[in-house]
Amino acid sequence: MSIKRNRVLYYVLFCLLISCNTNRYAKTNKLYKAQLKELTEEIKRPLPYPTAPLITTYDSSGTAILSEDTHRQRDAHWVGAVHFNLRKPNYVIIHHTAQDSLEQTLHTFTVPHTQVSAHYVIGHNGEVYQMLNDYLRGWHAGAGKWGSMTDVNSVSLGIELDNNGNEPFSESQIYSLLSLLDTLKTRYNIPTANFLAHSDIAPTRKNDPSALFPWKKLAERGFGLWPDEVLMTPPENFNPVDALRIIGYDTSNLKAAIIAFKRRYIQNDLTPELTVYDQSVLYSLYLKY
Ligand SMILES: [Zn+2]
Incomplete structure (x- = not known):
């Protein structure tokens, strides 16, 4: 077979692979969009007061009268400030998937019963999949604590490395991780000390990434202290x-x-x-x- 024909064949196979992948997750991609729409609606609503606040008025003798705020209707007491943007992630938590393949991890993060997710998954060969917008709260950290911070999911991005927990991390995978971290650190101004292991924040429950993970290499690039x-x-x-x-x-x-x-x-x-x-x-x- 000529080189040219070979190339065409590879191209066709590549396109098929891409369309297979796209189709496989079309349904959950739709779910992602629907959930995003719900959250957008939620963020549009000002949160009502949990209890009626007390307000102070004064009678003609100057005596203070405490009463429930009768004007606490949302419209009357809603004054939208005009200076704001989105909250940014300030930590990165690194995981290993402890699964057998990247495909298995993508599946785990898209089926309903598992209740886990991550922002990024990086394969052995260095390919990077993004599964959540960085501004969304992923479900990767679970119960954990770092300093006085207890809701790690709310302030962090989760990166999962396809690795069964007993094997070394490939050069391509670490290369992709480093370039992803470079982007994230710059984009969100994440402090050097805030690149953490899942086991750092949940030491009684988690052991990822394993002791084979090259933390020194990361620290040399400004991700974590050494x-x-x-x-x-x-x-x-x-x-x-x-x-x-x-x-x-x-x-x-x-x-x-x-x-x-x-x-x-x-x-x-x-x-x-x-x-x-x-x-x-x-x-x-x-x-x-
Ligand atoms: Zn983990």
Whole structure:
């Protein structure tokens, strides 16, 4: 077969593949649009007061009279401000899918019973699928805590990496992730320290991304902090539990918090204790917060 014919054949196959994909998700893409329409309607409505506010009036003797606000009809007390825009995501949470294929993940995020989603899914070969507009609240973080923040979904973007949890992350996948992070960091002005692992914010429930994830490489590009090359011995009064908490970890289950910390910064040892070396890594990081 000639090279030209080969090319035509590949092109036809490629088009078929694209149209298959488009058709497969046509129904859920429609659902996405319908839900978006509902949210648009919701955002158009000012929220009513939960209870009737009290207002103060004065009688002729100057005595204050407290009464329910009789003018609390929405129209009377609705004054739309004219300066606003959309809330922006301020964190990025990185996950591994723990599934066997990208196709399986796309399926999981588009069937009703799973109740999970992410903004982006990146395949082994580096292809990036966007599943939610960045301004929408995805359902990827679940119950979790970082510092005093408890509703991680409301302030973050979720990125899922197609990976079964036991395999290394491919070069193409990390390359695509880095360029996506570059765009997101610039677009939303996301602070360097706010690129987190799912296991950072939910250490008792989650272990993703695995210890094979190249956090150092990310930190070199400005996504997440990293300890100094030359580590100092922490002072005698250094309190590692306080340090973990100041960084953001929920230390109510200390062992889980230590493992999450080590999965990210130590990686070759996930025992729930902090060795002398681990403590100097923690101290170095703590000084950056
Ligand atoms: Zn996750």
